[in-house]
Every structure is written in C-alpha cells, then in structure tokens.
Amino acid sequence: MSLAAEAFVSQIAAAEPWPEKATLYQPLKEDQILLSDSASSLAVQTFLRMCGLPVQVSCCANAEYMSPSGKVPFIHVGNQVVSELGPIVQFIKAKGHSLSDGLDDVQRAEMKAYMELVNNMLLTAELYIQWCDDYTATEISRPRYSSPYSWPLNHILAYQKQWEVRRKMNAIGWSGKNLEQVYEDVSQCCQALSQRLGTQPYFFNKQPTELDALVFGHLFTILTTQLTNDELAEKVKSYTNLLSFCHHSKTSK
Amino acid sequence: MGTVHARSLDPLPMQGPELGVQADDMDLGEPEHEEKQEVLENKDVVVQHVHIDGLGRTKEDILTYEIADVFRAKSLIDVMKKSHEARQRLLRMGIFRHVEVVIDTAEGANALPNGLDVTFEVKELRRMTGSYNTMVGNNEGSMVLGLKLPNVFGRAEKLTFQFSYGTKETSYGLSFFKPQPGHFERNFSINLYKVTGQFPWSSLRETDRGVSTEFSFPIWRTNHTLKWEGVWRELGCLARTASFAVREESGQSLKSSLSHAMVIDTRNSTILPRKGALLKINQELAGYTGGDVSFLREDFEIQLNKTLFWDSVLSTSLWGGMLLPLGDKPSCIADRFYLGGPTSVRGFSMYSIGPQSEGDYLGGEAYWAGGLHLYTPLPFRPGRGGFGDLFRTHFFLNAGNLCNLNYGEGPRAHLSKLAECIRWSYGAGIVLRLGNIARLELNYCIPMGVQSGDRICDGVQFGAGIRFL
Numbered sequence: 001m002s003l004a005a006e007a008f009v010s011q012i013a014a015a016e017p018w019p020e021k022a023t024l025y026q027p028l029k030e031d032q033i034l035l036s037d038s039a040s041s042l043a044v045q046t047f048l049r050m051c052g053l054p055v056q057v058s059c060c061a062n063a064e065y066m067s068p069s070g071k072v073p074f075i076h077v078g079n080q081v082v083s084e085l086g087p088i089v090q091f092i093k094a095k096g097h098s099l100s101d102g103l104d105d106v107q108r109a110e111m112k113a114y115m116e117l118v119n120n121m122l123l124t125a126e127l128y129i130q131w132c133d134d135y136t137a138t139e140i141s142r143p144r145y146s147s148p149y150s151w152p153l154n155h156i157l158a159y160q161k162q163w164e165v166r167r168k169m170n171a172i173g174w175s176g177k178n179l180e181q182v183y184e185d186v187s188q189c190c191q192a193l194s195q196r197l198g199t200q201p202y203f204f205n206k207q208p209t210e211l212d213a214l215v216f217g218h219l220f221t222i223l224t225t226q227l228t229n230d231e232l233a234e235k236v237k238s239y240t241n242l243l244s245f246c247h248h249s250k251t252s253k
Numbered sequence: 254m255g256t257v258h259a260r261s262l263d264p265l266p267m268q269g270p271e272l273g274v275q276a277d278d279m280d281l282g283e284p285e286h287e288e289k290q291e292v293l294e295n296k297d298v299v300v301q302h303v304h305i306d307g308l309g310r311t312k313e314d315i316l317t318y319e320i321a322d323v324f325r326a327k328s329l330i331d332v333m334k335k336s337h338e339a340r341q342r343l344l345r346m347g348i349f350r351h352v353e354v355v356i357d358t359a360e361g362a363n364a365l366p367n368g369l370d371v372t373f374e375v376k377e378l379r380r381m382t383g384s385y386n387t388m389v390g391n392n393e394g395s396m397v398l399g400l401k402l403p404n405v406f407g408r409a410e411k412l413t414f415q416f417s418y419g420t421k422e423t424s425y426g427l428s429f430f431k432p433q434p435g436h437f438e439r440n441f442s443i444n445l446y447k448v449t450g451q452f453p454w455s456s457l458r459e460t461d462r463g464v465s466t467e468f469s470f471p472i473w474r475t476n477h478t479l480k481w482e483g484v485w486r487e488l489g490c491l492a493r494t495a496s497f498a499v500r501e502e503s504g505q506s507l508k509s510s511l512s513h514a515m516v517i518d519t520r521n522s523t524i525l526p527r528k529g530a531l532l533k534i535n536q537e538l539a540g541y542t543g544g545d546v547s548f549l550r551e552d553f554e555i556q557l558n559k560t561l562f563w564d565s566v567l568s569t570s571l572w573g574g575m576l577l578p579l580g581d582k583p584s585c586i587a588d589r590f591y592l593g594g595p596t597s598v599r600g601f602s603m604y605s606i607g608p609q610s611e612g613d614y615l616g617g618e619a620y621w622a623g624g625l626h627l628y629t630p631l632p633f634r635p636g637r638g639g640f641g642d643l644f645r646t647h648f649f650l651n652a653g654n655l656c657n658l659n660y661g662e663g664p665r666a667h668l669s670k671l672a673e674c675i676r677w678s679y680g681a682g683i684v685l686r687l688g689n690i691a692r693l694e695l696n697y698c699i700p701m702g703v704q705s706g707d708r709i710c711d712g713v714q715f716g717a718g719i720r721f722l
Contacts, residue, residue: 062501062503062504062505065488065504068490076497081497081500149507149545150507150543150545151543153545
C-alpha cells in the first residue's frame, strides 16, 4: 500500500474497536490447503491468539482469489480486509495492540531480520518442495490445489499455479537448486533460529512477539503435515529446542 | 437491384424490344409492339436449361436447391418472378458479391420453340476479406477488427475472426458457420471466444473464455436455436473498495449449459418497428453436462407494435425472467438478472435497481419490466423524406421490479413479492435510428417508486444500444 493509503487505513482502523465477528479466511482445510498456506494461516491465528483478539476461521475454496493481494490468509475486520502477516501486524498495531512494544530498537531490527529469514528461506523452501519437486507436485500439490473444481478447470488452474511458482523460483534464483540443497537451506535456517532461541521460552525472553507466532506457524505445520517423505520434518526435529518451543507454544494460552 | 434482360421469342428479323426491368417492378417497360407484349404474357414457356456462370470454388450441389424452382415456371412472367426469387436466395447465402439473371431463348439441338435458357451470372466474394469497424453497444463503444473467410470449402461455410477493443470490454472470437445445403435456415455454428468485461455498478470484473456450438432451425413460423456452451469464468473485484459480498464471489468457475431459444418475429424492422410483434423465449439449464454451477434460467421478451393515426406508433413491451439455482450452492453474480438504465427502466442508473451491498448491485433472481411507448415523427417534421425520418419523438412509461425469491414458498408469494416495490418512470425524448441495428436516445425521465438503495438518473438521460425496453 502507498504511504498515504496506509495512513488513511490506520486512521480508520484505529477508530473502531475489535469487533466480535472478525473472520479469517483460508482455503479448505481438509482437501485443498497446502503446506505453505497452512503455515501462514497458523502464524496469523497464533499471533491473534497471542494478542487476545478473538477471530473465527472460515474456509472457502476461493480464499486465494478473494484476498486483495492474492495471498492467504486474510482477515475481514469490520469494513477492512487485510492479508498476510506483515500488514496484519501493522493493522493490529494501529488498533492499539502490539506484542513488540517492549522491545528496544536493536531488538526490533533483529526481530525483523529473523522474520525476513523465515520468509525468504523457510517459506520459499516450502514453496519449492511443493511445486518444483515433480513427485510432490504430482502426488500432493496439484490434486489438492484443484480439488474444489471440476474437469477440465482443475487441471488448468493447477498447472497455472505451478508455472507461476516456478517462474517466481526462476526470478529469485532458486530454480538451479536441487532438493538436497533446499533441505540444507532449511537446516541452516533452523540452526539460526535455534541459536537465537537458545534455552529461552520465547525469542525475546519473557514475551511472545510476532516472530514467535511466525516461527511456530511454520515449524508446527512442517512437523504435522504429511508430505511424500519425512525429510523436512526430520530437519526440524534435529533441533530439540525448536521442538520444545513448538510444544510449549501449542499448549500455552 | 438487378436487371433482367429478356429477348423476344419471335424469330422475326426486326429488332426485338430491349426490355430492362427493375427487380421490384414487374412492369414490362415500353414495348414497341403492343401485340408482342400480349403474346409474351400469355405464351406458355418451358425452361430447358438453367446455367450458373462464374463459379470458382463454390460447389454446384448446394446451388441446385436454390435454382430448382425456376424449372417449374410456366409463363414468361413466372420465369422472371421465380428467377428473381432464386437470385434473392443465392444472395442470402452470403457467397456472391452480385448475381445477374439473363433469360434467353433456348439454343442447341434439342431446343423447343418455346424453350428458354436462364443464366445466372455470379461473381463470388473474395476468399478473405478484412474489416475495421467501430461499434456502439449498450452504452459502450469499441473498435472491431475482423477477418472473414466466406465460402471456405465451397458450400457456403463461413469462418470469421473478430477482435474487439472497447471502452469496457476486450474480446476476441473465432466462429465457424455451416448451413445445411438446400435449407439455409437450418445451420450450425461453433464459436471460440474470450470476453472481458468491467461492470462498475457491481465493482466486478469478469473474464470469460468459452466454446459454444449452436444449431438453428425453423419450425413453421418460429425459429429455434439449441446451444451448448462451456465457459471458464473468472470473477474479480474491480476496485479495492468493492463490497465484501462481491469479494466473496471472486474466483474461478466453470459453467457448462444447454440452452434453447425460440423466436417469432413478425415486425417489419428490428429498430423502431411500425407493426408486428416479437416473442422470444429462452431457457438455459446448467450443471448437468459438467461444470461447477447448476441452475435453470428462463427469460422472455414480448413486444407489440401498432401504427396509429398520423404516422405515430404505439409500442408495448414486456420482459421477465427467473433464475432457479439447483443444488445447494447459491446463485452466482454473473448469472443473475440486472435492471435499470437507459436501455431498460429509464430514469435509473445503469443496472442500479434491486439488491445491493455497500453501493454494489448484486442482481436478482427474478425480474419483470414493462414499457409503453408512443413514437411520433418530430414536431413540424423537419428534414422530411431524408435525415428527419431517422428521428422520432417518444413518450414512454416504464416499470419494473427485480428481487430475490424465496423458492420455498408458492407462486402466490412469488407474485406478491414481484408486485411490491415496483419502480416506474415516465418521460419523453428523441430517438435516433442508426441503420437497422442500433438506436440512440435522449430522454427526460422522471423516476418514481424509488426504493432505498436504487440509484436514479432523473432529468436528462442518454442511451445507446441495440435492445431497449
């Protein structure tokens, strides 16, 4: 959004309290949603839970097309529609709730850096495994993505999405990588997160922040989603403090 | 217009009269010898040969049907009439640039004394023609590039490609048309198209990619069309400020439908008819041949015209329709009916009547609309006989309603729902006829019965289109 639009939205958003009927939209949970979208959705749900804001989860087959930016999840709050974790955090902040108020500038910069790491490494790796690995794409991603549609639209949409993701991988230079290298990247990302976490309950000691929500969303989804093989989950499991972080975040609140 | 040349039957050495005849006028012209004219009229003739000269790629077997009737002529006048009709039939197939008829005495070994030879001199259309037009549709303008291949395989098949770039829509289409040899009214066509449209009254953007096949055939005095259509529809929000109800409709869907249309048209003209009536009934069943959407849709159009005293015409029309979603999914915004605007209930903004959400009109599942018009020539008839004849003043009364029905209730409840909250309007204006296809209107309208949520356009309203209430 442009600066002027952002300022305008914040003004409007700040004026209204959090409504009872805020809704979060994501693709169908049983049949359609894929790993990357499920991770993003869980991250947003966790963040809202940490802020103490109630939200209903609504599953729609066309959630991706309903979203203003084309990405899920998005929330419908009063008259506003906001998609993706970054803008949602901004939006919540304008309403007066924030998890990262207690951080000083250095820590905030660090938090942003780690969030970028998760988005650039972990999320991209998830997309790669889903759409660029032929076996996974054929067995899991394409059938799931196109399940709400009838023939021949299901094939058209599935292939369209696959080409779109592959073009994006080309643009960021990931098309030259093979699966092993991607698993290595995931491992390195987990290592960085593990080191930052150490033995603390949360990344920034006492209080959970949006980084915790994001990391929990991705790691928990990786651990609990059945892919064609378990290698991705294994990479995460090899860092025990991340495992206990997930367990701890799941059971708290 | 064409000319029919007929030479005298009498082999006397004097010059037979050259009789040039206009197609609409059966008068034999100025005969030099009166006795010869009578002889020609009463004399029995036999048409021995009918030739068609100038064929290139056209196959002869389709033409034999059109000219067969000429052989049955019994007198010279009959020959001229039947060959004129055959000429019209050859022209309407759309494969000849022009057709000329020459009637001559029969020649050759087996020529009878009263035998005639009829020759059709034809010039075929070029293999490929291109065209560039600008078009005015229902309140939009567009630039159209066309490529036409008439008579592709020799039996009046036609292949057309069209690309249209407009203020609201961009589209392209490929179409193949084939008539049945001998019965031109029975034909089928296959179309492939992509159409994009923007609908600001609903903040909706729609892109359709589809394929359709249709069969047309006449039964007695009606014309029927059976069509199967498969469309991939993409709906999206036109602006970020679209209402959430429209946002919920965004997405992809596939519609596969069978439809049947029946038309009876006895009007003397499509635009500003002076007499005759029109009845159009259309039904569409979607979902039983595949696809995501499932519904049954009916709509009809009736128009009656009658000329009154002093060159004025009274015209009444009635439109109506109903959409019944089958299955448990609600109807899609792209399938519903819309009402209002300069081409339907005048005095209201374009498609701005009925259910709406935050300013976006969602359409309705049932509607009706009626109009009563009195068309008169312009006062004091300026430009009479020329340009002034294209204009008409009209006084109108329009009414209509659009709503969603609760299908659990009975027909009485439906009728009462359609009868409450009727929007209507009256006014007067000037109508300009554009060829035989479109018309422009400039009206002063007074809308009444406005419900909360409708957007009106009272005062002066301009409309352009091909189909008006």
